[in-house]
Amino acid sequence: MQANxxxxxxxxxxxxxxxxxxxxxxxxxxxxxxxxNAERALYSDILNLSVASxxxxxxxxxxxxxxxxxxxKDLLSDILSIDQVKSSLLKEICxxxxxxxxxxxxxxxxxxxxxxxxxxxxxxxxxxLTRFLSQERFSLRPLHNFLxxxxxxxxxxxxxxxxxxxxxxxxxxxxIMDAIFNNHPMLVTRTINPNSPENLQNFPGISIEGxxxxxxxxxxxxxxxxxxxxxxxxxxxxxxxxLKKQGLQHILIQELPDTPESFIHxxxxxxxxxxxxxxxxxxxxxxxxxxxxxxxxxxxxxxTDISEQKNLVKALKKLGIDMRPIQCGGITGDWTQERxxxxxGANFFxxxxxxxxxxxxxxHTLEQLNHNGFQVISAKEVLSGTCEIPGGKCxxxxxxSELARGGGGARCMSMPIRRKQV
Ligand SMILES: NC(=[NH2+])NCCC[C@H](N)C(=O)O
Numbered sequence: 001m002q003a004n005x006x007x008x009x010x011x012x013x014x015x016x017x018x019x020x021x022x023x024x025x026x027x028x029x030x031x032x033x034x035x036x037n038a039e040r041a042l043y044s045d046i047l048n049l050s051v052a053s054x055x056x057x058x059x060x061x062x063x064x065x066x067x068x069x070x071x072x073k074d075l076l077s078d079i080l081s082i083d084q085v086k087s088s089l090l091k092e093i094c095x096x097x098x099x100x101x102x103x104x105x106x107x108x109x110x111x112x113x114x115x116x117x118x119x120x121x122x123x124x125x126x127x128x129l130t131r132f133l134s135q136e137r138f139s140l141r142p143l144h145n146f147l148x149x150x151x152x153x154x155x156x157x158x159x160x161x162x163x164x165x166x167x168x169x170x171x172x173x174x175x176i177m178d179a180i181f182n183n184h185p186m187l188v189t190r191t192i193n194p195n196s197p198e199n200l201q202n203f204p205g206i207s208i209e210g211x212x213x214x215x216x217x218x219x220x221x222x223x224x225x226x227x228x229x230x231x232x233x234x235x236x237x238x239x240x241x242x243l244k245k246q247g248l249q250h251i252l253i254q255e256l257p258d259t260p261e262s263f264i265h266x267x268x269x270x271x272x273x274x275x276x277x278x279x280x281x282x283x284x285x286x287x288x289x290x291x292x293x294x295x296x297x298x299x300x301x302x303x304t305d306i307s308e309q310k311n312l313v314k315a316l317k318k319l320g321i322d323m324r325p326i327q328c329g330g331i332t333g334d335w336t337q338e339r340x341x342x343x344x345g346a347n348f349f350x351x352x353x354x355x356x357x358x359x360x361x362x363x364h365t366l367e368q369l370n371h372n373g374f375q376v377i378s379a380k381e382v383l384s385g386t387c388e389i390p391g392g393k394c395x396x397x398x399x400x401s402e403l404a405r406g407g408g409g410a411r412c413m414s415m416p417i418r419r420k421q422v
Contacts, residue, residue: 009181009189009417011155012218014272015350016419021063023414024072024149026052029120029142030406041144042167043406044261051402056147059357059398059413061383066351070417072149073115076176079183080111089179093118093172099139118176119143146173148408149415150210150267151228153177155189157218160417161237164194166207166228187417194236208233211265211412212256214272219249220319222312224266226256242301249298252315255291257284262342267411269328269346270312274354274393275422277372278313278323279365281341283334285312286325326372330364340365344400347409353422355389357410360397369395 007020030047038046063069080086087107094103102122106114121142126132145151152163152173160181163174174195181191193199194206212224221241223234234253241249254270257263269281280286293312297305309315313325328346329337340346345362357379358365366376375394381387382396389396400409 005186006188007186007418008158009155009160009187010158011215011416011419012157013419013422014214014216015274015353016422017353018067018351018416019418019420020068020070021414021416022070022072022075022149023060023063024119024146025060026056026147026406027116027120029144029146032121032137032142033144041169043144045405047402047405052406055399055401055403056413058379058383059403059410062357062379062396062398063351063414065382066355066389072146072176072180073112073119075180075184075187076118077112077115078186079179080114082183085179085183086111086114089175090114093140093175096175097140097172102139118172119146140172141169143170143173145170145406147403147406148211148412150408150412151265152210153181153415154208154210154213155415155417156213156215156221158189160189160191161208161213161240162191162193162195163210164200164206164208164233164236166209166230170209192240194233199236203232203236205230206232206236208236209265210415211267211408214266214270216250216252216272216316216319216321219245219247220252220316220321221250222252222254222266222270222316224254224256224270226263226265227258228264238296238298238303241298242303245298246300250319251296251298252309252312252319253292253294253296254285254312255293257291260342261407262344264407265412267347268344268408269341271346271348271350271411272323273326273348273350273356273369273374276322276324277354278316278325279328279346279348279369280313280325281328281346282325282337324372327368328365329362330368332364336364343404344407344409344412347411348395349410349414354393355396356394357396357398359400359404359409361400361404366395366397 031049121138122140154161162178207230209228212229214222293309329340340362345365348356348358379396
């Protein structure tokens with residue numbers, strides 16, 4: 001454990017120079033899925049690990065070049081070596097997932113083995129009639145979606161908001177992230193956890209996932225609401241802001257369609273790229289449609305305005321955040337926009353202002369970025385040393401045929417813990 005090295009969580013934008021990010025390299029858990037249960041796992045297709053791994057290694061290679069990366073399984077294994085954390089975390093997980101029978105056995109294993117099993121799943125032991133006849137293959141199901149580290153926790157300022165996952169299959173990810181942020185000796189922060197019995201009671205119907213949560217500025221949050229983040233989830237965030245933040249604060253809310261599933265999170269239709277540019281899926285963000293954009297203003301603990309806005313880009317501009325929208329899928333027509341949005345074409349991750357990572361397959365989107373001054377560079381070439389990361393605006397392209405089938409892109413696969421002030 002690197003106990004003497006401390007990192008204070010601090011994120012006040014989506015594009016400040018990155019100083020640390022939490023990731024999870026996909027393992028066998030992504031293959032523990034059949035066509036039959038893929039939907040329950042929240043996937044539209046089943047994945048091939050070796051292809052996904054080789055694609056992922058390019059993404060991770062770039063992140064390692066530009067910042068410090070932390071793997072969930074290492075952080076988890078670190079905290080599991082603290083005896084009291086190990087027993088309480090295992091008890092919490094086994095109790096909530098109806099698997100207390102495996103608790104004693106798990107407890108006896110090494111920290112790194114437990115970390116692995118909590119992520120990859122614990123196969124069911126068919127040692128009694130119920131388990132013999134059970135349709136389940138696992139006592140603790142694999143966390144297929146953990147490579148999308150964005151969703152189960154969110155950094156905001158010096159605090160970390162824990163996700164209240166919309167679907168049970170992702171609940172354990174939030175439990176693990178909460179334990180990491182509360183117990184890892186290297187991480188300095190405070191967590192806000194909507195999963196406490198009291199919060200669940202006060203905000204019935206609450207759900208919050210990181211893909212919907214974007215930090216526009218120190219005083220501006222941009223949050224999507226749809227199938228993953230409920231209005232009650234946003235009200236919970238609002239209450240926290242009312243309690244803790246002084247002065248003027250703003251929340252901009254963008255309503256999202258329920259279908260198709262490529263609209264699950266705001267970051268599938270809108271991401272910040274630079275101090276003055278953002279990526280948009282035009283039909284939803286800029287076009288005329290029935291999906292509301294709402295501004296909530298909080299002043300010293302009170303909501304002083306709540307009003308409908310024309311669209312997200314205009315609402316940001318009113319707050320002094322002037323963003324040029326760049327179109328996902330280009331400007332040549334709905335079809336390419338829909339196709340590229342489906343494959344996480346709007347999902348960019350900025351590691352510095354104007355320096356972003358995205359999928360190479362979405363060529364119309366890349367062309368549009370290029371028209372707007374972003375140099376398009378293959379991440380593989382950067383890694384092989386054939387070219388350097390340019391000093392100016394750029395998009396580093398990563399392969400993502402298999403990864404995109406998981407339902408997310410570069411932003412979904414990264415959980416920044418520290419960024420320089422912009
Ligand atoms: N931030 C994101 N857009 N994450 C994408 C998550 C995709 C994942 N399969 C899920 O359904 O939960």
